[in-house]
Amino acid sequence: MVKLPTSVMTGLAALPLIISGCGGSSSSSSSDTGTLSIGVTDAPVDSAAAVVVSFTGIAIKPADGDEIEFTFDEARSIDLLALQGSNSASLIENEVVPAGEYNWMRLMVNASNDGTLDSYLENTDGSTVELYVPSGSQTGLKLVSGFTVLAGGSADFTIDFDLRKSLTDPTGQTAIKLKPALRVIDNAEYGTITGTIAGEMIAAQCADASLDDGAVYAFSGADVTPADVSGAETDPLTTALVSYDAESGAYSYELGFMPVDSYTLSYTCDTASDDPEAVDELSFTGTASVVVTAGATTTYDFAVAAPQEPAAQ
Numbered sequence: 001m002v003k004l005p006t007s008v009m010t011g012l013a014a015l016p017l018i019i020s021g022c023g024g025s026s027s028s029s030s031s032d033t034g035t036l037s038i039g040v041t042d043a044p045v046d047s048a049a050a051v052v053v054s055f056t057g058i059a060i061k062p063a064d065g066d067e068i069e070f071t072f073d074e075a076r077s078i079d080l081l082a083l084q085g086s087n088s089a090s091l092i093e094n095e096v097v098p099a100g101e102y103n104w105m106r107l108m109v110n111a112s113n114d115g116t117l118d119s120y121l122e123n124t125d126g127s128t129v130e131l132y133v134p135s136g137s138q139t140g141l142k143l144v145s146g147f148t149v150l151a152g153g154s155a156d157f158t159i160d161f162d163l164r165k166s167l168t169d170p171t172g173q174t175a176i177k178l179k180p181a182l183r184v185i186d187n188a189e190y191g192t193i194t195g196t197i198a199g200e201m202i203a204a205q206c207a208d209a210s211l212d213d214g215a216v217y218a219f220s221g222a223d224v225t226p227a228d229v230s231g232a233e234t235d236p237l238t239t240a241l242v243s244y245d246a247e248s249g250a251y252s253y254e255l256g257f258m259p260v261d262s263y264t265l266s267y268t269c270d271t272a273s274d275d276p277e278a279v280d281e282l283s284f285t286g287t288a289s290v291v292v293t294a295g296a297t298t299t300y301d302f303a304v305a306a307p308q309e310p311a312a313q
Contacts, residue, residue, distance in 0.1 A: 086256030
């Protein structure tokens, strides 16, 4: 990954640290500093060809100090739909910061409803529409999720944009609203879930598999009853679109950056009708529980259940 040039634009009167404008070198020893890396990934949506967000920097807030800003020399436009599964893009990498507790991090973006396509959504027909974050130009995307940078250590996080939960099309508006639905993943404590979907299952569930292969929904905890995305506590933690490999004839999925935990997986082909702001009745199948281990890949294949033998008389 290419490291972005950054400049640090904050006063650190309360902290004995000076960060340079070209890479975070410091006059302090490693005993009172650590390094910070932050990247982005995406839980995809199946109603767009591209979702491009223009990032201008990152801010972090020490619990006992002034806000620290890393402002990019040039805005970086990232297509979030290109970051599915375990793919990610780096925003800052190995920046030297004060060790200690932090209250929040904030992504600074160019995403105002001003008629400029800094951030935009590209439809499947090639047309584009502006993408905006309410108050995005002033406050950006704030994640109120505390974290720790250990003295002499490295903190490495990935921010997941869940587009299935985030994109809304308000009535009467000429732009698409990006409603923040973000989660922060500690890269030292995550794993990956991957597997295949039986073609017979997809054929039975999808009206036309050539147009829509469906998605796998992942819910926190074992033996959870699957539900749609509606902004409720029953929402999936994340989702993964199913992809088809014409050469092998296999349908597969990948859920990347999954925190260590137990999960319930379920397959549905009703994703196109899943409105993130309404309760929808989706048809789920193949529901099963899996466990994610740090640094490991858990494999679960959705297979067609064998017919049960009639009971002996």
